[in-house]
Amino acid sequence: MNKTTIAKAANYVGDTVTIGAWLTNKRSSGKIAFLQLRDGTGFMQGVVAKNNVSEEIFQLAKTMTQETSMYITGKIVEDKRSPLGYEMQVSDIEVIHEAEDYPITPKEHGIEFLMDHRHLWLRSKKQHAVMKIRNEIIRATYQFFNDNDFVKIDPPILTASSAEGTTELFHTKYFDEEAYLSQSGQLYMEAAAMAFGKVFSFGPTFRAEKSKTRRHLIEFWMIEPEMAFTDHEESLKVQEEYVSFIVQSVLKNCKLELETLGRDVSKLEKVKTPFPRITYDEAIALLKEKGFYDIEWGEDFGAPHETAIAESFDKPVFITHYPTKIKAFYMKPDPNRPEVVLCADLIAPEGYGEIIGGSQRIDDLELMKQRYEEHGLTGEAYQWYLELCKYGSVPHSGFGLGLERTVAWISGVEHVRETIPFPRLLNRLYP
Structure with a gap:
């Protein structure tokens, strides 16, 4: 048989x-x-x-x-x-x-009940479809970076320092030392790029952010490429090519799953390079036109702002050149306008918000020392990162893509909690 x-x-x-x-x-x-x-x-x-x-x-x-x-x-x-x-x-x-009294029946159940039974809810047709789309995005990610000569490097999960500040880190004891669960592998990937040229990582990250929005998880997965001898403009091209590639891969290989979820694929079919770009200045002006009169230059964007900006475009849009003071210490200032940095956030359509954050990194030792002083990055924990600027530094850029937000956008589900097998939320560590 x-x-x-x-x-x-x-x-x-x-x-x-x-x-x-x-x-x-x-x-x-x-x-x-x-x-x-x-x-x-x-x-x-x-x-x-x-x-x-x-x-x-x-x-x-x-x-x-x-x-x-x-x-x-x-x-x-x-x-x-x-x-x-x-x-x-x-x-x-x-x-x-023979199963008896299976708790998830064809009738409607509340979301908390389903989350309490996540180990069983994964068996349902729609949840199965979301996980298959997640798997395809992961498969396509490896294909894209392997085909483009990137080397996969795995950064540590336990770290002695923070990538973007310690307020959203999980603290733990590493024998007699203070340690943190990684909020990003980026700093380590910069070191790897200086050894291998083009690298990427794919792994879990942790943010101790007390947020309950549909876009946030406590534990999530990030794809973080870093590229030596690469400027901001070249990095943007890699980002849009990568996102276009994974979307087209899902359209090709997950037709049944997209149909199961009732996804409007005509919107995904538009996701092809090049992507539109607007500066932070232009984004502020656009928001004021849309009625956000209280937003001022120098303020970061929240979910309503990102959604309003995305509504003006039918595919992902880059917002570039944010103010230096609201971005991370390692981002390179624009040589022609040092009050802004060479960075970009990629905003997904349909209200799914930022899926990529990226920038050109600082490669000047004296400027990096200045940033260290401004951000209070003292002690041995950051010494190794400073040495990247000291020994053969080159122009380099990178970005990080949040897997779960990307899965939510491509599959069309409302909340990121359905895009990871066992979500960790502010009020949920079970199952």
Whole structure:
């Protein structure tokens, strides 16, 4: 007997196969039962006709409970009504484990209930679709950077210093020393770029930010490339090419998942290079035109501001040249206008906010020393980073993309809590 998966069953149209599966739902009508099956690779319908199976198998099909596991055998047949284009005509069922009182039923449940049962909610069709899109973005990320000659380097998760200040860090003891959970691998990636030229990291980061918005997680994943001999303009081109690449990869390889989520793919189809760009100055003027009269030059943008700016464009937009005083110490000032830095935030359409922050980094030793004094970066913890400017510094740039916000935007889900398998929120550490 051929043993296969739902995803590969199309290769066996006309053949009889066996699939290990779980029952997600069922309905029966007289002499026929319809079983909604899943196996981790996809979802498929199994049709059990009373005339084609034993009485025992037919009764089993009618009485099986939700999430019962089984080996199910039958012929794969074409069915144009199915999203997959095929279904199974069942001939045999072997129950592995009968589930009892499964808590997540086809009825509506509150979000807190579903989050309490996240370990089970992941099995649902929509959550499965979001995770498959997340996986495709990760796969495409590795392909993009590998194809463009980047070397993957893994920065530490436990650090002795902060990338952007200590107010949003988780403190811990590292034997007899103070340590922090990493809020960014960027400083370490700059060191790696000086050794390998073009590098990227992909790993977890932690922000002790007491925020409850739909855009924030306490633990999330970041993709952080750094590039030696690369200026701000060259970095922007890499960013837009990368984002365009992952969006087009999802459109190509996750059609069924996007359909399951009801995503308007026409909006994603517009995400191709080049992306529009506006300066911080132009963004302030645009916001005032839209009625945000209280925003003043020198203030950072919040979610309402980013959403209002994004509404003027049909694809991601770069906001460049933010004021120096509201950005991180390592960002290089514009030589022609030192009150702003050579940086950009990439704002996603449809209200999903910033998905990338990037800049050209300071490569001048004296300026970096000045920044250290201004930001109070004293002691040994930052000494190694200062030495990057001392020994063969070069123009270099980099950026960080937040995976979960990007998944939320591309998949069209409302809240980032659904874009990571087990979200860590301000009030949630379980399950």
